[in-house]
Amino acid sequence: MKLLRLLLFIVPVCLQAQVPALKKLNKDSLKKALPVASVKPTQDEVVAALRQALSRGADSAVAHAGIADGYLKNDRLFIPWPQDCKEMKQKLQSLGMQEKINTFEMSVNRAAEDAAKSAAPIFINAIKNMSIQDGFAILNGSDTAATHYLRTTAYAQLAETFRPIVRTAIEKYQVTANWTPLMTMYNKIPFVKKQNPDLETYVTDKAIAGLMVLIADQEKNIRSNPLARTSDLLKKVFGK
Numbered sequence: 001m002k003l004l005r006l007l008l009f010i011v012p013v014c015l016q017a018q019v020p021a022l023k024k025l026n027k028d029s030l031k032k033a034l035p036v037a038s039v040k041p042t043q044d045e046v047v048a049a050l051r052q053a054l055s056r057g058a059d060s061a062v063a064h065a066g067i068a069d070g071y072l073k074n075d076r077l078f079i080p081w082p083q084d085c086k087e088m089k090q091k092l093q094s095l096g097m098q099e100k101i102n103t104f105e106m107s108v109n110r111a112a113e114d115a116a117k118s119a120a121p122i123f124i125n126a127i128k129n130m131s132i133q134d135g136f137a138i139l140n141g142s143d144t145a146a147t148h149y150l151r152t153t154a155y156a157q158l159a160e161t162f163r164p165i166v167r168t169a170i171e172k173y174q175v176t177a178n179w180t181p182l183m184t185m186y187n188k189i190p191f192v193k194k195q196n197p198d199l200e201t202y203v204t205d206k207a208i209a210g211l212m213v214l215i216a217d218q219e220k221n222i223r224s225n226p227l228a229r230t231s232d233l234l235k236k237v238f239g240k
Contacts, residue, residue, distance in 0.1 A: 041237045046135040049237035050146050051127050057147070057218035058123035061211045066116035072109040077210035079108045082202055088186045088195050097182065104178040108199075111169035112207035115162065119211055122161045126154035139237065143223050147216040159204055166204045175199055 041049070064070060071077045081089045081101065092101060127150065130138075138145045170176060179199060187194045221228045222238055229235045 039236065043132045043135055045233060046139050046237055047130055047132050049233050050135060050138055051130055052231065052233060053219055053222045053238070054127045054130075054146050054150060054215065055124050056222070057215035058120050058127070058211070060218045061123075061214035062116055062120045064214055065211055066113055066119070068113065070113045070116065071207075071210055072106060072113070074210075076213055077112075079105070079112055079203065079206040079210070081105055082197050085195050085197060087193070088183075091189065091192070092182055092186060095185075097185070100178070100182055104175070104182060107173040107175045107178045108203055108206075110173040111166065111175050111203055112210065114169040114172060115166045115203075115207055116211060118165050119162060119207075122158055123150070123211070123215070125161075126150060126157050129154065143220045144216040147212060147219050150215070151212055155208070158208055162208060163200065163204050166207060167200055170200060170203060175203065 065074075065077060071079055081104070089101060092098075130149070134149060138149050142148070176199060183195055186192060187196075218228075222234060226235075226239060229238055
């Protein structure tokens with residue numbers, strides 16, 4: 001009987017002594033169990049994460065586009081004959097010039113691939129200008145909202161910086177040399193609308209557009225795929 005009374009006294013005392021330790025253990029376990037994203041990110045963290053996501057997207061885009069056949073053999077990026085010169089292409093095809101048309105299109109895409117190799121720093125520099133005010137609107141926008149922001153706010157800067165690189169690539173791959181004989185032949189045909197497009201602008205615009213497609217792919221992946229969030233910051237901001 002005395003032993004039973006002693007146990008009834010000791011057990012509650014021991015349990016009470018363990019309460020602080022148990023509370024601490026529960027808190028520590030809870031912290032480990034909670035995902036990083038359960039803590040609301042700050043404005044600075046949101047902007048930093050968006051910049052990180054776009055920077056990784058730019059690096060990935062360059063890695064996929066700035067290689068042999070990165071544009072030429074990718075249906076989503078392939079740069080075709082200028083749409084404004086569609087009638088010119090059709091007429092030249094009827095004259096048996098398909099092989100030269102193919103050569104021109106290949107040279108355009110090779111120039112874009114070569115220029116894309118140097119594009120990442122240009123994109124990353126433009127990304128740095130993203131403001132805090134834009135952060136949450138982009139985060140809560142569509143699955144390509146950050147890419148759209150980059151396209152609409154930084155395009156002029158991108159094009160201006162990218163153009164000299166494209167110009168060098170155009171010369172390297174003889175884009176103008178492949179175009180000029182076709183244009184000259186076509187313009188000699190009576191009653192046709194003379195053609196003389198700005199090839200430098202055309203290749204620049206199409207090359208950037210292709211890179212934007214790939215950046216958007218990467219952004220969508222980071223937003224939807226937890227495994228693509230390879231930093232604590234990305235996990236915290238996008239893991240909602």
